[in-house]
Amino acid sequence: MPVIAVIGAQWGDEGKGKIVDLLAQEAKIIVRFSGGDNAGHTVVNPYGEFKLHLVPSGIFSPQAICVIGNGVAVNPSVLIGEIDELNQRGVDTTRLFISDRAHLIMPYHILLDGLEEKLRGGKAIGTTRKGIGPTYTDKAARLGIRSGDLLDKEAFLERLHFILDYKNIILTKVYGVSPLSLDEVYSQYCQYGERLAPHIRETSMMLEEALNRDELVLLEGAQGTLLDPDFGTYPYTTSSSPLAGGSCLGSGLSPIRINRIVGVFKAYCTRVGGGPMPTELKDETGSLIREHAHEYGTTTGRPRRCGWFDAVAARFSTRINGFTGMAITRLDILDILPRLKICVGYKLDGQTIDYFPANLATVEKCQPIYEELSGWQAPTSHIRQYEQLPLEARQYVARLEELTSCPANLISVGAQREQTIRKTPIL
Ligand code: IMP
Numbered sequence: 001m002p003v004i005a006v007i008g009a010q011w012g013d014e015g016k017g018k019i020v021d022l023l024a025q026e027a028k029i030i031v032r033f034s035g036g037d038n039a040g041h042t043v044v045n046p047y048g049e050f051k052l053h054l055v056p057s058g059i060f061s062p063q064a065i066c067v068i069g070n071g072v073a074v075n076p077s078v079l080i081g082e083i084d085e086l087n088q089r090g091v092d093t094t095r096l097f098i099s100d101r102a103h104l105i106m107p108y109h110i111l112l113d114g115l116e117e118k119l120r121g122g123k124a125i126g127t128t129r130k131g132i133g134p135t136y137t138d139k140a141a142r143l144g145i146r147s148g149d150l151l152d153k154e155a156f157l158e159r160l161h162f163i164l165d166y167k168n169i170i171l172t173k174v175y176g177v178s179p180l181s182l183d184e185v186y187s188q189y190c191q192y193g194e195r196l197a198p199h200i201r202e203t204s205m206m207l208e209e210a211l212n213r214d215e216l217v218l219l220e221g222a223q224g225t226l227l228d229p230d231f232g233t234y235p236y237t238t239s240s241s242p243l244a245g246g247s248c249l250g251s252g253l254s255p256i257r258i259n260r261i262v263g264v265f266k267a268y269c270t271r272v273g274g275g276p277m278p279t280e281l282k283d284e285t286g287s288l289i290r291e292h293a294h295e296y297g298t299t300t301g302r303p304r305r306c307g308w309f310d311a312v313a314a315r316f317s318t319r320i321n322g323f324t325g326m327a328i329t330r331l332d333i334l335d336i337l338p339r340l341k342i343c344v345g346y347k348l349d350g351q352t353i354d355y356f357p358a359n360l361a362t363v364e365k366c367q368p369i370y371e372e373l374s375g376w377q378a379p380t381s382h383i384r385q386y387e388q389l390p391l392e393a394r395q396y397v398a399r400l401e402e403l404t405s406c407p408a409n410l411i412s413v414g415a416q417r418e419q420t421i422r423k424t425p426i427l
Contacts (some may be wrong), residue, residue, distance in 0.1 A: 003216075003217045003218075003259055004023065004218050004259065004261075005219040005221065005262070006264060007242065007247070007263055007323070008221050008222070008224030008263075009225055009263035009265045009318070009323070010225065011223075011226045011227055011270065012222075012223040012271075013224075013266070013272065014224060014265060015264060015329030016222070016264045017041025017042050017043045018043060018057075018329065018412060018417070019262070019327045019410065021043040023218055024057065024061040027218045028210050028216055029064065029066075029206065029215065029216075030057070030058025030061075030066050030217075030218045030220055031067040031068075031217070031219050031247075032054070032067070032068050033221070033249075033250030033251040034223070034241055034247075035132070035223050035240055036053075036054065036074060036075060036105060036130060036222075037075050037078045037079075037105075038132045038238065039053055039054075041057045042415065043057050044417070045416075045417050049415075050089075052082065053078055054068060054079045054082055055068070055086065055096060056068070056096075056220050058220070059091055062092065064095065065095045065206065066097070067098075067207070068099060069099050069203060069252065070203070070204070071246065071251065073104075073139075074098060074102050074103070074105060076193075079098075079196070080192065096199055097199050097200075097201055098200050099147065099201075099204070100146065100147055100148030100201060102146060103135055103139045103144040103145070103146055103147075104135070104189070106131070106189075107180055107188075108134070108167040109131030109132075109134040110129065110134075111131075111171065112170070113127055113130065113131045113134055119175075125236055125274055126236070126273030127273065128273075132239055132240075133238075135239075137239070138163075143166065145189075147200050150189060150192065150193030151193065151197060160185065161182055204252025207251060219251060219253070222242060223238050225316075225320060226317065228241050228242055231320050233275045234360065236360070237275075243320060260427060261324050261325075262324070262325050262326065262409055262426060263326045264326070264327045265326050265328055265329070265404075266309075266328075267329065267334055268289060268306065268308060268309050268333065269313075270305060270306050272297045272303075278307075278310060278312075278313070278367075278368050279309070279343045280307040281308065287306075289333060290306045293330060308341040308342060308368070309342045309343065311343055311344050311400070312345060312346055312353075312354060312355065314400070314403065315354075324406075324426075325407050325424060326406045326407070326408050327412065328410070329412040331380060331397070331411055332379070332413040334376075334396070335381075336377070338374075339373070340374070341370040341371065341372055341373075343369065343370055345369040347366070348366050348367075353366070373395060375392060376389075376390035376396075380413045383413060384421060386411070389411075397411060397423075407423070408423045408424060409422070409423060409424050410422060411423055
């Protein structure tokens with residue numbers, strides 16, 4: 001059986017949770033490989049509606065093992081809260097495992113995220129303030145604490161002591177705030193460790209074993225391609241790689257094991273936080289989409305910036321990830337619009353370009369070139385067969401497929417699992 005990676009193709013919030021929940025019904029292992037609780041994956045299924053931040057969206061499939069991979073930044077308090085909520089609502093979490101290599105979000109990371117954002121003033125990134133950037137900074141600086149460290153209390157104390165001394169110098173001398181207490185952080189994290197111990201283990205071997213048994217493995221992306229620190233709109237990005245390439249690094253799976261890469265695209269674009277978004281609609285249509293689709297951040301509640309589908313960015317995303325197919329989500333949101341636009345190129349200094357520039361100031365200068373299509377102005381949420389979609393909706397989907405050179409595997413027309421059209425088989 002194959003490995004399928006499900007990847008955010010835009011600026012996050014594309015609806016990956018729903019797609020993973022759907023595919024997970026046939027999977028044996030589902031692995032989150034990047035990000036942390038900055039992510040918010042909404043899943044609506046027979047158990048109810050859930051907003052998952054760390055637990056993989058496959059947790060509702062009773063046959064599946066869920067793994068929080070080494071590439072994820074784990075806030076143990078958030079994770080425990082999520083496990084408790086799932087248990088209270090009847091979802092079994094004994095099948096949830098956390099890589100012993102996954103880095104932990106510590107209280108100073110959350111403090112520093114806020115302090116750094118404040119210091120950036122007008123140039124703030126608009127982070128979720130969950131401590132993500134500082135955690136990955138420490139990983140690269142070799143100052144991180146990993147989940148496996150919680151399993152040896154003595155060694156953990158020694159490491160925390162060393163790191164906290166260093167962090168307290170930064171907190172007090174650079175930012176002028178109070179230091180954190182070693183005793184308090186230590187005892188709090190020891191409690192987390194005791195609670196999470198049954199879930200913490202070496203997890204890359206679990207993937208290998210599943211593949212040897214010929215079982216389906218799903219790699220669940222978080223955030224989106226244009227938030228990647230290398231290929232996104234840097235520095236207005238997140239700090240771990242949401243790309244298909246990142247799925248190997250963040251799970252311990254070899255790149256040659258991935259068979260299919262499904263890019264999840266919203267039928268329009270949204271972005272939350274700062275940074276350029278060439279097709280952003282600052283007008284009534286943008287507000288209409290936001291209100292109709294309730295485009296507010298799952299994690300922070302911030303209003304999302306809404307805009308037309310950007311095929312230039314989509315082609316870039318398809319190339320960087322090697323998408324073998326797309327999942328188009330929230331097509332039903334467009335039901336209400338009489339005319340639709342797709343950005344097919346950018347105007348830059350009087351020239352037409354068809355690539356996504358690396359330089360931030362250049363992206364900011366890009367003016368979208370639009371192609372206009374007729375809307376369908378008819379409900380689609382009840383439709384399950386592609387052929388039953390209104391002609392204009394099929395034309396819209398076909399144009400997205402053409403512009404990205406990628407077949408649409410799935411089309412989502414509502415939040416529920418069954419509100420899905422299976423157009424082209426993934427495998
Ligand atoms: P951070 O990941 O919290 O450091 O935030 C960095 C940028 O990524 C900000 O613009 C956030 O709004 C954005 N971001 C992080 N996670 C998500 C997500 O799950 N969906 C959408 N945007 C996100």
